[in-house]
Amino acid sequence: MNKRQNKHPNKRYQKTAPSAGGQPIARQFTVVEPVELLPFLLAKLSGEGRNSVKSILARGQVSVGGKAVTAYNYPLEPGDTVTVQKEKAAEQAPFAGMSILHEDDDIIVILKDAGLLSISSGKGQDNEVTAYRQLMAHVRARDPRNRIFVVHRLDRDTSGVMMFAKSEQIQQALQNGWQEAVKERTYVALVEGQVKKTEGTVSSWLKESSTLKMYSSRYPNDGQHAVTHYRALQSGNGFSLLEIHLETGRKNQIRVHMEDIGHPIVGDKKYGSKSKVIGRLGLHARILAFVHPAKQTEMRFETDIPKSFWKPFRLGD
Structure with missing residues (x-):
């Protein structure tokens, strides 16, 4: 990144998330021109030194489109959203009674323990621990707009493999062609x-x-x-x-x-x-x-x- 670009970073990049309360937990930027991630961050985080920015990357504080990225040369495209956490995100609390076997953009496959509800029992207990609620919190930790959708269920006392969808479209595709x-x-x-x-x-x-x-x-x-x-x-x-x-x-x-x-x-x-x-x-x-x-x-x-x-x-x- 040359001096002219460092001096006027907003001529190339557009800031999309203003600070909340003066000290934001996260800062969010939208890419308007193709560029690699490290130069982008050096331009946007002008108050940070090069080594500091590299450390921010290495600690997993940077995500692109909701996915953590650590590669300096990660290619950014116009329209990409880059989020920089003010501090390293706290490690997510361990799941209770379940673990993730596989996750991609469309589905999450879990191993559920006996005793864990797949979804709420519908008895009005807001504090019920369920696989659904834990996974919803999991995906929303990356983006509050994210959701998960029930594909099939296991009885509370049955353990084993089960799958959730990450969009209504995928849910319907799976259920209609189960x-x-x-x-x-x-x-x-x-x-x-x-x-x-x-x-x-x-x-x-x-x-x-x-x-x-x-x-x-x-x-x-x-x-x-x-x-x-x-x-x-x-x-x-x-x-x-x-x-x-x-x-x-x-x-x-x-x-x-x-x-x-x-x-x-x-x-x-x-x-x-x-x-x-x-x-x-x-x-x-x-x-x-x-x-x-x-x-x-x-x-x-x-x-x-x-x-x-x-x-x-x-x-x-």
């Missing part, structure tokens, strides 16, 4: 009793009672058709560990179908379980594979079987 987009949804379930068949399929029509409990109707075409495939991974000591593939994705589908075949999921008192051997619901969404709604590439996320699911088979060892 059967085509999702290539694999595999669960593992720890159930009571030792299954007689090493593999099988359960098919029924699901309905919801007045007490909000799902059940299989005795009549064909009476409700939502649900199909569940299972395969035994291990049996013994009065328990079975099953790998489960969903052909459909109905509310409480696996839980109802396991009760239907006489092997309720461990810890699932609502659907017939009498065992609390692992202290949680024995259901985990292990694998989610799908076609990315924007990139049209196939993505696959596989997680470990929870260690506690093996506990019943070690009893008496």
Whole structure:
């Protein structure tokens, strides 16, 4: 950057975010001509020395279009928004009961722990900790206009892989083409009793009672058709560990179908379980594979079987 450009930086750059209260937490600028990031910052932060500006970059205090950038030669284009934090942004508090497996411009894939609500229970509790609220805070920390959208859900006591969209357009694309987009949804379930068949399929029509409990109707075409495939991974000591593939994705589908075949999921008192051997619901969404709604590439996320699911088979060892 030459002296003339340093002396009159606003002839090349336009400031878009005025200081709030005199000392802004962040300063925001809009690029009006192609330029690399370091010269841009040297021109805009004229009160800072070159080494100081490099340190600001290195500490992750600079973002372009909401994404942190540390490269000195990052190319800026007209219309780009550059935000400089006054101080290094505080590290985001650790997520409670979840972790991010993947994030891009369109989706967020998480690993949810048992006990965490996917979304609010709707009971008017403003302080409920949910995956949705934590992710909303996460994306809004970068830009207050950012949002996330629910694509599918996991029951509170079910752990595993789930996905959220970062725009309504992506949400609709996934939900409208869910059967085509999702290539694999595999669960593992720890159930009571030792299954007689090493593999099988359960098919029924699901309905919801007045007490909000799902059940299989005795009549064909009476409700939502649900199909569940299972395969035994291990049996013994009065328990079975099953790998489960969903052909459909109905509310409480696996839980109802396991009760239907006489092997309720461990810890699932609502659907017939009498065992609390692992202290949680024995259901985990292990694998989610799908076609990315924007990139049209196939993505696959596989997680470990929870260690506690093996506990019943070690009893008496």
